[in-house]
Amino acid sequence: MSRPGLVIGGYTSDTEGSGPGLTVARSHADGRLEAVGETTVSGPSFVVAHPRLPLLYAVLERAADGGLAVFADDDPAPRLLAEHPSGGSLPCHLALDPEGRWLAIANYGDGTVTAYRLGEDGMPEPGPLTFPHEGRGPRPDRQEGPHAHQAVFGPGGVLYVTDLGTDQMRRFLPGMRPHPDGPVRLAPGSGPRHFLHHEGHWYVTGELDGTVRVYDDEWREAGAVRASGGDNLPAHIALSADGRHLYVANRGPDTISVFEVDGPRLTMTAEVPSGGSWPRHFAIDGDRLYVANQRSDSVAVLALRDGLPEPTGQALTVGTPSCVLIR
Template sequence: MSRPQTGTPTSGDLVIGGYTPDTDGSGPGLTVVRADPSGGLAPVAEAPASGPSFVVEHPELPLLYAVLERPDGGVAVFAEEPGGPRRLAERPSGGSFPCHVAIDPDAEWLAVANYGDGTVAAYRLDDDGMLAPDPLLFRNEGSGPDPERQRGPHAHQAVFGPDRVLHVTDLGTDEMRRFLPGMVPHPEGPVRLAPGSGPRHFVHHQEHWYVTGELDGTVRVYDEDWREVGGTAASESGEHNLPSHIAVSADGRHLYVGNRGPDTVTVFAPDGPRLERVAEVPSGGHWPRHFAVTPDRLYVAEQRSDEVTALDLVDGLPRAGVRAMGVGSPSCVLVRSRATATGDEGPV
């Protein structure tokens, strides 16, 4: 396999992943998007794939990795090229319905969260960023108090945290699973989180973990030892807000949470265990599944209204004047970190 050339990424600022007709969606696969300085969005390339519901990029090479969220599960590797992403390889995800993928900072491991059966898969990467023939597989057992959503394990998000320790939420068992560098299961086992919370996405910030509870509609705060020290409702709308993604601004002043029930984004000011609610604004579409934050904008994947919206940020707060671009069943927004091939201003 030839190594992709550096310095020749696709001419686009965002990469949108989503569901395709064979995975109960209407999207084309991957969509590369140009975002102009005013916030306007325009598609510039597409790449076919089967349900690429989450996408990450290699920290150094012009490569993209996408999970293929289907019953048999897959992981695809794409080269970023001026004409659009080109698929280089595809491997099994090691489980069913993979929904998240992460790459460690040293680009040695690619971790996959398989929602369907809870399996965590880890592929070793070679110097060219390609996947080893077979992954390490880590299965889980257990259930939670919700009889419909927690009959078994459901790995949901994988994040390499401090000291390169991999953390994986399990929505089905109310756990945080941990793996030491080299993909060694943590000797103390998984951390038990609030029963029935259904942990979904999470972020580490200033010695605290902030975790969205998909089933109980909360944002819970944990310290470095995973003791719960705070928390609040993710939305003021009440029950069934179904929080999705969570992220911290680059300056650390704001914490953003997507709420799929009321179609809003809540903004908090994080202060250790305290979360001060600053604002809750409409996301601009229906079912904000995921979003990406830049210093000036929030880009939101509105899964059920088939669009990506762009919300201006003024002093970190979303403002009116939403711009939208149509794309079928989007579920992930990746802001590319490398400059474009055309020499434009790059990611915004």
């Protein structure tokens, strides 16, 4: 039996969803997805893999007692090994450094960033570091306080964390030392959500103003485009393997936008249906793009032809999916 290719995280009944926890799916040659296993756990809304060890980690997006779960990456479904506190409320994202020494958690609810040192066995060590935050933005309905949203280990091993509530990029030097110059201020009211770094530029989705903004390595804004033409809360952003195309998931229009990348210049080349409702996250695997459509309870399969997504009509039914991990 071939190894399953996707791990899908999502919301469960106790976290305002309908999913089972983790769903494992196999991708067939024709692009069809087949569910082959499930692991029951509370609200695993984002999942990552250890860079070397057969381990998976997930945030458990609970309001009162956010959690971190560690799994053995067993076949056909992950096996829960341990749970730890996330250090804050509503954890929505986590990241491991390339060496697998640190795990960072973005807690959306109260804005706390938590970091666990990992042992040689990949297990979190006691005594996590927690970094609360203060501040607000110009949108009182969404920016009444800090809301850490995505954690990414960037160039030089620096940890970057978007804060949607304060319009900031928070920074931590290797060893989880807060950057001496503090966070970077981004466009007011943009609500930075997901982001990536590519060849000297940062590309950041603005959940609240519907944009993709481009910054240089000194965090000077170098460009901005609308992610879609309609009312939109952009979510995930990713780059093609060759660096030519940037993909953005648009919640509201329920589309995937495609931009050609030329340094700070982004040119929209296509905008296609996401195959469902409320595309929260997606993952690229070769010539396939898998979209977690949270509100239509499905993971849609799009074909990539010359970098442009095309509907296939294929989808896997999964309750309130929020994350797709290729493994």
